Amino acid sequence: MRLGFFIESLNRKGGTEITLVNRINLLAQNYDYKIYILTKEDGTVFNLHQNISIKNIDSLSINELEKYLKNIKVEILTYINNYDFDYFNLLKISTKNILEYHTSKSFFEKIYYNTKSQNNILKKLVMKVFGYKKIRELEKVSNKFDKVVLLTKQDLKNWKLNNKIEISNSLREFPKDISKLENKIILSVGRLSKEKGFDRLIDVMKFVFIKHKDWTLEIYGDGPEKERLEYKINNLNLSTNIKIFSFEENILKKYLNSSIYILPSYVEGQGMVLLEAMSCGVPVVSFDIKCGPRDLIKNNFNGYIVRDNDIKGMSKKVIELIEKEDLRKEMGQKGRELSYLYKKDAVIKKWINLYKELSGGEPIEP
Incomplete structure (x- = not known):
């Protein structure tokens, strides 16, 4: 299977980047997936499997990007967080589309409902109305995707979406040893x-x-x-x-x-x-x-x-x-x-079943 991922950059080791790279490396190494990273910066600070390629699409027109995606025969495109809805709205290509939110709905609420800087009651009310509209717009666009993947059961309840599913991140590695809990x-x-x-x-x-x-x-x-x-x-x-x-x-x-x-x-x-x-x-x-x-x-x-x-x-x-x-x-x-x-093996099966569901394949056992 051929998967494409839109993400702004793989040049910093934040939580989102680390968990994504762990997943795609596992898919490429153990399940022979072909992975294409679509980003706006050259290079990466991560070690990527040979089945994973990274391309800077910042200077490409929509037509050029469409041509590239058709040439590599990508089957499913994934957008990490709300990056970049412009591509989702403009691309005319027959792929399945996934939106992954690595932040909770409460994160967006804190941004859009931020009234702390406003002392005027009317301005606070205007900010709340603005925030409500922004959240509704976000949910409206999100509902256009084939699937929206959320990290927690709690967030699953919070988003007003018809196409949502919960798949948590997996541990990078599972330690053989545990702490003795003796150090202060x-x-x-x-x-x-x-x-x-x-x-x-x-x-x-x-x-x-x-x-x-x-x-x-x-x-x-x-x-x-x-x-x-x-x-x-x-x-x-x-x-x-x-x-x-x-x-x-x-x-x-x-x-x-x-x-x-x-x-x-x-x-x-x-x-x-x-x-x-x-x-x-x-x-x-x-x-x-x-x-x-x-x-x-x-x-x-x-x-x-x-x-x-x-x-x-x-x-x-x-x-x-x-x-x-x-x-x-x-x-x-x-x-x-x-x-x-x-653990990795438990979580990766959920992703594979999602990809198979979207592409019409048979699910694997959980």
Whole structure:
């Protein structure tokens, strides 16, 4: 089968890019799929299987792009997030079309319903009406695709679509070992951008370190908020306990070296970092945001979900895990058990069945 993927770039290792590359490499290597990446930048920072080609289409006209797609005989075209609806609307080619949302509906709502900068009540109302219309427009276009793939059951309920299906991301790798949960290290991983909530994680840890000065928080990631976060850490005199490191290629060893994982995000698509921590047997704590955590965490069973933005509430749960080693290990083990459902082989079969469904083929056994 020949698949095409529209994505803006494969020149940064964000969560969306990593999960896509893992999938297409597996399809190309184990199932002999031919994959064509259609992007607006040259090259890639990833190692791609020989059955995967990448093409910069930025300078191509619609007619030239149509000719290229016909020549390579692509059967299914996938659009990653809402990039690029222009191609979807303009291309006149007989393919099946998939839209993948790697962000939740709540992400778009936060963008379109953002009234925080408006003090005037009338302006706030106008912004809400504008946001409502933008979401409806997004759903109207999305309904034109043959399938829209969403990451979580929670998001499946939120989108008003007739063609939606839930397929979660899979784990990059499944570790043979688990953390011993003995090191006094708390971990958080992600892009250093506002939506990831590292600013409020620092506020959480301020209360934790009052009782447990011998523990440390390690944050791994890069992004535009790094300087502001480091200023806040220094301003609160927490530089001894909180360290920010650049993204680590072998992040698995950092999970295995930690004893607690915290997800402080304001919004998430799925929250793969939670799954990665769980697969390493590390207990997790998250704010109760609209999408992601509740698909993975059963509160008080395999982790903690804390009311969104309850800074002191989260600090209390972290302190509880610090002080109760047996609880850490129990929750960590239960999280590990859940993570088996997200191994590569289990998730890739869902994708293959979707591709076969759209192309009229016979599904494979789950």
